[in-house]
Amino acid sequence: MATRKKKVEKEGIKKKVMITVEVKKEIIKKHEQGMRVADIARCYSKSTSTICTILKKKENIRRLDAAKGVTRVSKQRPQVLEDVEKLLLIWINEKQRAGDTVTETFICEKAKALYTELISKLPGMSTENEESFKASRGWFDNFKRRSGIHFVRHREAMSSDTKAAETFTTEFQEFMVSEGYLPHQVFSCNETRLFWKKMPRRTYIAAEENAKPGPKPMKDCLTLLFCANANGDCKVKPLLVYHSENPRAFKKCKVQKSQLNVMWRSNSRGWVTPILFVEWINEVFGPAVKKYLLEKNLPVQVLLLMDNAPAHPPGLENDLLEEFKFIKVKFLPANKTPLLQPLDQQVISNFKKLYTKALFQQCFDVTNGTNLTLREFWKNHFHIVNSLKMIDKAWDGVTKQTLNSSWRKLWSDCVVGHDLVYEPEPPVVDEIVSLGKTMGLEVNEDDIEELVEENSHELTTDELMDLHLAQQQVVMKEISSEEKAKNTKDFLTSNEIQEMFHMWESLQNFVVKHHPDKALVVRAVELFNDNAMSHFHEILKRMQQQLSLDMRLVKEEL
Incomplete structure (x- = not known):
């Protein structure tokens, strides 16, 4: 009996929940x-008392550089493993952003590859x-x-992908016939990453840039969302997401973002988010296709x-404005996606070649018409x-023929002359190589193809490390901005805003009661x-949303 009572009491003891290093840093920051x-x-x-203990150890906690979810860093957990997990999370986020679903096996293989590469860079490490x-x-x-990753599939029969793609193609073509859609009415959209300031590896400029330390991927990378119809004659204004809302060059060149040929948006990672995507749909896509x-x-x-x-977002149709309910998703x-997405069938690749051509042409024009050297x-x-x-x-240079032909795999009936042999576009790569050699650059066709492919492939370990450093710098900049705002007279707390609302409500009641009209x-x-x-309602709403997010993150971590 006593043994049973002791067991019941033991079961009633609440298990101690460890606080992660990440959450401890949040607590210090809030204080x-x-x-x-x-x-x-x-x-x-x-x-x-727990909070006070954390605050007393804040200097030691600040020095810890732990991966997400780690509660303590011990001698049994080597720093290289911390680095592996941090870089692995960035890599997974990149895959997720691109719409790729990664498997458990894929993640483990990448983790081992990262570990091996990081270990090889440490002195005195053996096999x-x-x-x-x-x-x-x-x-x-x-x-x-x-x-907290939750989108991982445990096993995947990759050989079934081609068969599933063929099944979807058949169903899609039948759907087009049954619904009566014309090629003019069917659009596809897709995102791509662009390293906007990148030269082929073998040029002396690329060698000089690569030799410089610093987080280049964040600074020189942006995300573009392209969209066009199957007929190929309607290209929608792209969405561009950059890490900075107002780059220094905007002020210098007196840029008005509303007049740009892209919808300019920003966030710290330079990624398209569901909120930005819905904004683009309602502000750009809907009006453009209707017109x-x-x-x-x-x-x-x-x-x-x-x-x-x-x-x-899977519920995108619910987020459409009433006037755009004619859009079906x-x-x-x-x-x-690589097998079926029309924009992945040479459209984005063609855009990047045309971008590289424009880049080389600009360099040639400047160096040929001014006293400036290329460097x-x-x-x-x-x-x-x-x-x-x-x-x-x-984007303007991507032709109607290229856009229309990109639907050949998915909806061949909409492609003009689909039963004929496709004639390729003019050799853009040859023109780029010619321009490069005119400027004294050592480039060939393989260099250009490699440059275009680099914008599609996953980041290297060094680039992941640069990106991690850049993200840390962005976070520190945001903290610095918050602290600066705190020290200004315009800084408000939620209590101050709530108090003002009560005063305003009292004033309203008084005036309504005593005014004759x-x-x-x-x-x-x-x-x-x-x-x-x-x-002030908007400010309070954002504060409450942030508090709600903080609480949810804490619950997930704990």
Whole structure:
């Protein structure tokens, strides 16, 4: 009986939940921003003594560089494994952003490859060290729990992909016939990463750039979302996402973002997010395709084809404005994008070749018409505004024939002359090589093809490390901005805003009660609410959303 009672009491003991290093750093940050210990304890569901203990050790905690989900760094957990997991998360995010579904086996193989490469760079490490990390099932389960990844498939029959793609193609063609869509009404969209300031590896400029330390991938990388119809005569304004909202070159060149030939948006990682995608749909895609169809005297009915990338919300049709409910969405099957996505069938590749041609042409024009050397132009005068002009020129240069022919695999009936042999576009690569040699650059066709392919392939280990460093710098910059805002007179707390709302409500009640013209008061109050108070409602809403996000992240971590 006593044994049973003791067992029951033991089962009733609450298991101690460890706080991750990442969360500890968040707690320190919030306290330094002015948040009270009691409020932090309430936010994280911890005792005030626990929070105080963390704050006392803040200097030691700051020095820790742990992967996501790790609760403590011990001698048993080598630093190289921390680095592997941090780089692995960045690699997984890149795969996810591209719409690729990764398997457990794929992740473990990448982890071992990262470990081997990082170990090889450490002095005094032997082959035994390289083989000490097995990327076992136990490690993977712990990594998955710590990092919170949840989109991993355990096993995958890759040989079935081609068969599944063929099945989808048959179903898609039958769907086109049954619904009566014309090639003018069917659009596809897809994202791609562009290293806008990159030369072929063998040029002396590329060698000089690669020799410089620093986070180049973040600075020189942007994401473009392209969209066009199957007929090939309607190209929608692209969405461009960069890591900076207002690059320095914008001020220098007096750029008005609303006048650009792309929809300019930004976030710290330079990725398309669901929110940005929905904005592009409602502000750019919807109005553009509606105008196009009306001008063609065609029924206002549109099908948008896209992959299952995280940036493409599955409930997109619910986010459409009422005037764009004529847009229907169809998703490509998972992991079949390279086989079926029309924009992946030489369209994006052709754009990147045309971009490289425009880049070389710009370099040639400047060095031929000014006293600047190529190195001087590249170092001091080539910036993102130059790139925007080249992006516009390259996208404009993608022909109707290229866009229409890209549907050959998925919807061959819509391709003009689909039963004829396809004649390739003019040799753009030859023109690039010719321009390069004119400027004294050592380039050939393989160099150009390699440059185009680099924009499609996954990042190398060195680039992953650069990207990790760049992301850390972005976070530090954001923290610095928050601290700067805190020290200004304009910094507001949620309590101050709530207090102001109560005062405004009391004032409204007083005026409504004692003013003789009730209708006049109501109109005045509504006008003030719309034009002034809405600003503070938005601030409070963002604060509450951030608090809700913080709480959710804490629960996930704990």
